[in-house]
Amino acid sequence: MALSARRVPELEEVARQIEAMGGRALVAPCDCTDEASIERAVASVVDTFGGLDVAVANAGYSVGGPVERVTAEQWRRQLDVNVVGVALTAKHAIPHLRRTRGRLALVGSVAALALFPGFAPYQASKAAVLALGRTLAMELAADGVSCTTLQPGFVATDIARVDNDGRHDPDRQDKRPAALMWDAERAARTMVDAIERRQVEATFTGHGKIGAFLGRHAPWLFQLLGPRMAKGSAHARDAGA
Numbered sequence: 260m261a262l263s264a265r266r267v268p269e270l271e272e273v274a275r276q277i278e279a280m281g282g283r284a285l286v287a288p289c290d291c292t293d294e295a296s297i298e299r300a301v302a303s304v305v306d307t308f309g310g311l312d313v314a315v316a317n318a319g320y321s322v323g324g325p326v327e328r329v330t331a332e333q334w335r336r337q338l339d340v341n342v343v344g345v346a347l348t349a350k351h352a353i354p355h356l357r358r359t360r361g362r363l364a365l366v367g368s369v370a371a372l373a374l375f376p377g378f379a380p381y382q383a384s385k386a387a388v389l390a391l392g393r394t395l396a397m398e399l400a401a402d403g404v405s406c407t408t409l410q411p412g413f414v415a416t417d418i419a420r421v422d423n424d425g426r427h428d429p430d431r432q433d434k435r436p437a438a439l440m441w442d443a444e445r446a447a448r449t450m451v452d453a454i455e456r457r458q459v460e461a462t463f464t465g466h467g468k469i470g471a472f473l474g475r476h477a478p479w480l481f482q483l484l485g486p487r488m489a490k491g492s493a494h495a496r497d498a499g500a
Contacts, residue, residue, distance in 0.1 A: 261304040263289035264318070266427075291318040291344030292336075294351075301351045312359050313454060314352035316345040317366045320421040322380035333423050334380055340425065341384035346391055349406075353399065360403035364454045365392045367410045369467040372474030376485050385410075389460075396459045405457035412467025413439045414446040439466045 260277055262270045267288050274284035285307050289300035305311055322329060322337040345365055356363055370378065371385040392408030399406055419433035441464045453461030462471045473480055 261285045261287050261300075261308070263287045263300045265290050291316075291348060292339050294347050297344075297347050298351050301355065305355055310359050311352060311355035312361045313364070314348065314356060314361070315364045315366065315450075315454070316348040316352075318344050318348075319366060319368075319384070319418070320425055321378070321418055322423045323378055324423065325377060326379050329380055329423070336425055337380040337384050338387070341381070342387045342391070345388055349391075349395060353404065356399075356404045357402045362454050362457060363395065363399065363404060363406045364450070365395075365406065365408050366450075367392065367408050369410050369412050369462060369471045369474070371410065373467075373470030374474065374478075374481050374485070393459070405454075405459075407454050407458050408460045409450050409453060410460065410462040410467065410471060411446055411450075412441070412464035412470065414441050414464070415443055439464065 260282060262273055262284060264270055265288065267286065270286045270288070274286050277284040285304060287300040287303045288296075290296045301311070319341045320337075322333050349363055349365070352363060355361070365388055367388040368381075368385040370382045371389040374382050389408055389410070392406055395406040396408075413435050417427065417429075419435055420429060420431040421427050422431065446463070449461070449463045462468050
C-alpha cells in the first residue's frame, strides 16, 4: 500500500501499523495542488511496486459560510484541492491503471446532492467530483478500468478541523452531529467493498443515503427548508457577534 498526503508523520504512523500486520507500505508525500508532486508520488509508487492496481483520490476539505462572505482565494483553494487535485490524481494514475485493468476511486460526498445554505463552495466542489467520476467511468470502461465515486455522509475524520484557508487545527471543534457519525474503519470497509465490486457510485451512511435520495428526487424539500436554516444561521451569527 502506498500512502500519500502532506503530513508525513501521520503517514509514517499508518505505514508502521500496516507493516506490523505483515503488509508492505510506502510513504510517498504529495501535495495535490502541485501537479509535479502528484507525478512524483505516482512514479515512486510504480517504481517501488512495479505497477498500480488501485488509486484513491481522497484529498479534500470544506469551505463554509454564506457566498457573500467567501473570498476569491477561498473559492480557488476549495476547487483546487477538491476538484483539480482529484482530476490530476486521476490523470497521472490512469496510464498505470490501464496496464493492470485496475480501479480508480474518487471520494465525493452526499453534499453533492443534499444541499444546505452556508456550504456552497464545498457542495459545488463535490458536485463537480460526481460529474468527474461519472465521466471517467464512461471514458475508462473500454480499457477495463473502473471508476467508483464514493459519497459518504458524516464520517469521523479531521475534515471539520481544517479551516476555510486549509489550515489544520487539532483543537478545532467538530460541530457535525455525533449521533450520525460513522467511524473511519466502518467507512473504509464500505469503500473498499464498493471499489472491489467496481461500482460506479456508492453512497453511505444511512442518513447519507436518505439525503442523496431526497436530493435527487425531492430537491423541493431542501428549497423549502433551506431559507429557514439560512435565517437561523444568520440569527446565530448576529447573536455571537
